[in-house]
Amino acid sequence: MLSTDNIQITPELLTLVAEIDEFKGAWRALGTLAPERLKALRHVATIESIGSSTRIEGSKLTDREVERLLANLEIKKFDTRDEQEVAGYAEVMKLVFNAWQDIPITENHIKQLHRDLLRYSEKDEGHRGEYKALSNSVAAFDEDGGQTGIVFETATPFDTPRLMTELVAWLNEARDLRRLHPLLVVAVFVVVFLEIHPFQDGNGRLSRVLTTLLLLQAGYAYVPYSSLESVIENSKEGYYLALRQTQGSIRTPAPNWQPWLLFFLRALQQQERRLALKVEREKLVMAALPELAVQIIDFARQHGRVTMGDIIKTTGASRNTLKEHFRRVLEQGHLVKHGTGKGTWYALP
Structure with missing residues (x-):
């Protein structure tokens, strides 16, 4: 099982968690905008999230192109791989936003989310919703979509089912016992999920969907109104560096959780600060x-x-x-x- 006993709660971690939780508590007061304005904020954040999350994995569609595509999702036919990935991500995000309370974190539900994520992706038809059958590793891409190198090695196909069973069991036990702060539980789950890289493709996008799902289930109701994916896209080098630094130690007796925890919480801090600014701006417009x-x-x-x-x-x-x-x-x-x-x-x- 995962060893999280050596997580060091540093002053910076405490400060980050306190600020994020303060915003979580204040959201009821901040969220008093008119329903149509909240709907507009969510619409913009959703477009940013879909665009950023798919671009992190190599897509070239701009937010404006994503918005045009979302306006025509009912056509159910998408010519390019980028369009197929955006359409699938959009539908899964809609499902999570609308039904997060009814999605338990089980292996079967994770597989179902993966299947839905790759629903329109023709190249992934043979393995969507199933754990990987071939070895995979994580590559970094430049702005032109070209591969710049291998970021880290992942779990073998043989080890993947066992490791995913252990991860899901750890998550549900950690949420029940409440010995770790919910934000730290989400952070650990995400970094280990990416270290396993259980599916042949779509792991990065699915990890960000699961992040949103877990944050909503932990009571961070403001998440749909501000794009965490956009924050990560703007800090892509730091994202890969933090992943690499933590993931290389996960299977050792003393995992180094700090690099990833700091990156993750700083990203959440930027997410809530962006939303606070947007809400204040909306109030000024309303005034x-x-x-x-x-x-x-x-x-x-x-x-x-x-x-x-x-x-x-x-x-x-x-x-x-x-x-x-x-x-x-x-x-x-x-x-x-x-x-x-x-x-x-x-x-x-």
Whole structure:
């Protein structure tokens, strides 16, 4: 069985878990947007998740192309491998979002999710929903889809059924006993799943589907509204490095969990921070602030401060027009003015 006794709860891990859990608790208050706005946030996040997760594995479809494809999913016929993978990922994500409470984590359900994930993938027809019959290893790809090298070796086909049985048993026992924080349980499950790499293809995409499923089941209800996959895509080198550092030690007496736990929790931190910004932006729009005023506040949030020159460069708007918008956000208490003359700058209260 897996050995997690040596997981070190460092100050950084504690801080990350505390911030993520604080956001989880605050989501009820943050999530008071109108239903149509929440629906719009989820739609955008879903497109980002599907696009990013498939691009991590070599797809070349942009988010805009993904959105066009999703608008025509009912055609059920997709010409390219990229389109087939996007269609399958979209359907599995929809299933997880709508039925996460009714999907127990068993080997059979994991196989079913894999089968659905590769439903439209013609090249995977012979092995979808079944553990691998041939050895596989994880390769890294560049922006053009070319393979840049082997990231790590995976479990043998012979060992895979036993290792998956052990992993699923460990997960369910860990969730029942509650000795490990739920976020650490999810992180360990994902990294070991990827170390086993139980299916011939689709393991990376399925790991991210399972991450979303497990987070929803652990009570992180905000997950559908912010794309974790997009965060990972933007940190792809760090993702592969953390995987490699931890996975090389998993089958030793003292696994080194720290690299992966730090990467995973930092990614979750970025996910919730992105969503917090989006929700605050939506509230500003709901408060009938003009778009330029919202952009001024956004800049201050992202950079800690904002000047007139910053917004002129960012938006191309005239100084006279922007003066009126700065005046408005100051009067309404969204920003506070510092300095005078050319040294004037603005920050959040």
